[in-house]
Amino acid sequence: MPPTRIQLQATARLHQMACLDVNGPQLIEPVLHELHQLIGFDTSGYFYPGSGGALDAYVEPSPARDLMHTYFDSAVQRSERKVVRRSAHDFAEAVRCEHGPQVLEQLITVPVSELLRSDFYNLALRPAELFDCLSLVLRTPQGQGVGSFKLYRGSASPRFDADDVAVFGRLEALLARILQPGELDAQDSVVNESAMLLVTPQGRMLWTSPQADLLMAQAFGPRWHHRSALPAQLEMLLQNLQFAARNGHPRGGFAPAPPQLELHNASGWFSLRATQMADAAGEGQAVGIQITHRVPRVARLLPALRALGLPQRQHELAYWLARGLPEPEIAARMGISAHTATYHRRQIYTRLGVQNRLELQDLLLEKR
Incomplete structure (x- = not known):
């Protein structure tokens, strides 16, 4: 069947993205929008090497993203290793061994019936209403790993077929070029959102808004799920604030700038600033953490142009x-x-x- 006009336009936009003046995982959202026009899937995940060396992940807004923390549970990961050839965590191994799009039967080491009985399926995939998977590892022309796509369909959707595999395969080099990390320029960005949450100086959550909760989940991923313990980087931010408060500043001098944390991932740049909040008696009883989300101008520009x-x-x-x-x-x-x-x-x-x-x-x- 010849491609539709919508598919031709989506392909043309991907070709244009491959020739832009910026590239990197921050373009994942416009890339996924075009992929949805070319390959029908319910949701997806993109796994890529983060700035700190550990594997980072972007999951589309869906029940799967809300349940992403389950995937990082140790029991689920042990179960996954028994039924899956290479988990998303084994990115280096996938770069060595996976070439071209891989369908579900190529990704698992057991029959589908056994997969459906595993804790991995019943605790991680089934609650997110996911079943079928189409995987593709992206590499630079020199063979260095760029990232790994996981496209998912639910049990009520048709299975991925040979046509889906062929389309995904033809896009491989194009997607690698678009998402290959480039130079980050925080100046070439715009403020997307800003929000506040309150914690105790010891790190216990006091209050957060839905907007702040969403931004923190985008900034920290599954590490934000367990609210009883803040992510380690936020704990360090609070310690820096307490250190500054104890040491004060010289008489007549300037107050030290509030401690700040900078993070970046596929969702954009996140700046977190901690400020001591004072009660009526003048004693600090809470810490306000302001989180500001910036996105590359290009990530704002591409959807706006597409809408025209x-x-x-x-x-x-x-x-x-x-x-x-x-x-x-x-x-x-x-x-x-x-x-x-x-x-x-x-x-x-x-x-x-x-x-x-x-x-x-x-x-x-x-x-x-």
Whole structure:
């Protein structure tokens, strides 16, 4: 069956993403949006080497993400090793051994009937309403691991078939190019959300809002599930705050800046700042932790452009205009003449009702 118009557009947008001026796991959300147009799946996970060397994970908003902490339970992981050839934790082994898309039967070491009786399935997959899986390990041209996709379907959905495998396989090099880590530039980002939570100086949770809870889960992943104990990095932040409070600052000098923690992952950049809260008597009884979430401008720009439904050439040119490239450079990147670039730029401005680049950037980056 020939590809549909929607599938052709999704493929074109992935090709465009592979030629952008930024790349890395922060582009996972727009990538997954296009993948959903090309391969039907219910939810997905993307596992990749994090900044600290440990494996990090991005799971789409779904019951699976809410239950992700279960997957990290030691009993579930022991059960997984008995039925799965390589768990998502065994990324280095997967890079060595997995080539091309892998369907469920290639990923498990036991019959499907035995998988369905395992703790791994009944404690991790079944509550998340997941069953079938299609896996793909991404590598650089030099063979270095970039990340690993896990696409999932529920038991009520059809199994992944040969057509799904073929489509995923054709996208392998493209996806690796888009998600290969590049230079991080926190200045090239915009504030997405900010929220506050309160804890005791010893780290016991006092209050949090749903918004703060969501941001903390995005920043810390499954480590945020067990609220009785804060993640180790937050514990250190509180210790730094107490140390600063004990030592004070010289008479007439400046107060030390509140201790701050910086994290980054596929969801963006997270800044956490701890501030001592004082009661009426002037004694600190709580610590406020402000969490600010920033996302790369490109991660905001791509969905905004997609929503406009521009023709592909105008879509691409609008991206470079919003990124601030001069028109001669845009024309060279796109392989068109300067006159054609000017013509398309005028068409874009007229279509969107803007007068110049600043108004275009405001339309695409500031309005949500």
